[in-house]
Amino acid sequence: QQQVKQSPQSLIVQKGGISIINCAYENTAFDYFPWYQQFPGKGPALLIAIRPDVSEKKEGRFTISFNKSAKQFSLHIMDSQPGDSATYFCAASKSGKLIFGQGTTLQVKP
Amino acid sequence: KAGVTQTPRYLIKTRGQQVTLSCSPISGHRSVSWYQQTPGQGLQFLFEYFSETQRNKGNFPGRFSGRQFSNSRSEMNVSTLELGDSALYLCASSTQSSYNEQFFGPGTRLTVL
Numbered sequence: 366q367q368q369v370k371q372s373p374q375s376l377i378v379q380k381g382g383i384s385i386i387n388c389a390y391e392n393t394a395f396d397y398f399p400w401y402q403q404f405p406g407k408g409p410a411l412l413i414a415i416r417p418d419v420s421e422k423k424e425g426r427f428t429i430s431f432n433k434s435a436k437q438f439s440l441h442i443m444d445s446q447p448g449d450s451a452t453y454f455c456a457a458s459k460s461g462k463l464i465f466g467q468g469t470t471l472q473v474k475p
Numbered sequence: 476k477a478g479v480t481q482t483p484r485y486l487i488k489t490r491g492q493q494v495t496l497s498c499s500p501i502s503g504h505r506s507v508s509w510y511q512q513t514p515g516q517g518l519q520f521l522f523e524y525f526s527e528t529q530r531n532k533g534n535f536p537g538r539f540s541g542r543q544f545s546n547s548r549s550e551m552n553v554s555t556l557e558l559g560d561s562a563l564y565l566c567a568s569s570t571q572s573s574y575n576e577q578f579f580g581p582g583t584r585l586t587v588l
Contacts, residue, residue, distance in 0.1 A: 397575035408479075408565050408579035409518070454518060461506065461574040462531050463567075465518035 368392055369457050371466025378473050384442040386469045388455035391436065395457035395464075400429065400440045403452045403468075412453075413440070445473045476502055479568050479580030487586045493554040496583045500547050500568030506530075507549040508577060509541060512563040521564075524549055525571065553585075561587045 371388045378384045390398075397416055401409035415422045415429040415438065422429045428441040442449055450473050455466040480499045488494050500507050508531075509521040523531040524543035541551040547568075553560055563584050567577035 399575070401579075406581075408581045411576065411578060414576065458575045460531065461508065461523055461569065461577075462520050462533070463508070463510070463518075463575075463577060464520070467517045
């Protein structure tokens with residue numbers, strides 16, 4: 366049973382564009398929603414995270430938008446750069462157990 | 476601070492063997508979680524340890540086990556290896572106060588032949 370659904374599976378964006386990745390969750394008990402970035406051969410790196418009492422969080426070029434009623438959240442990458450090319454995972458957590466989405470492979474073309 | 480370290484980085488085993496993977500958390504982090512990453516199933520939670528006790532467990536067979544030592548270092552063991560156990564095994568650590576904020580190591584790539 367997939368509790369966190371992520372889309373799209375892959376994304377190609379031009380340099381300077383906006384990358385948007387969406388996730389939907391089922392369990393309303395989740396209380397922490399992080400995004401991870403993973404480069405080939407590396408472990409996932411925590412990018413940004415949000416709690417359900419906040420609708421938006423911004424850190425640099427990365428923004429999480431959170432819609433509690435729709436049980437959806439998304440990652441926006443502004444001014445996307447070739448160095449942002451990686452796989453992005455959304456996750457949801459309750460009591461420290463992370464449930465991950467299937468991942469989105471982002472390619473930013475120069 | 477040094478990040479999460481995992482050893483070995485690569486392992487090749489044959490079916491039926493057992494394997495032990497090691498994880499050293501970030502200094503001061505007392506919670507250690509293990510995840511399996513495969514192309515087909517993605518990232519899946521195995522178990523979490525805190526203060527030498529398993530606090531959380533995922534849906535994996537009993538062949539997968541782990542333990543944590545008093546210095547917070549953790550090991551996971553897989554017995555009677557199957558081809559399907561080939562995966563990247565990731566360890567993540569966190570503090571007790573921010574147990575959701577997990578920092579991952581580089582992983583151990585296990586190949587079962």
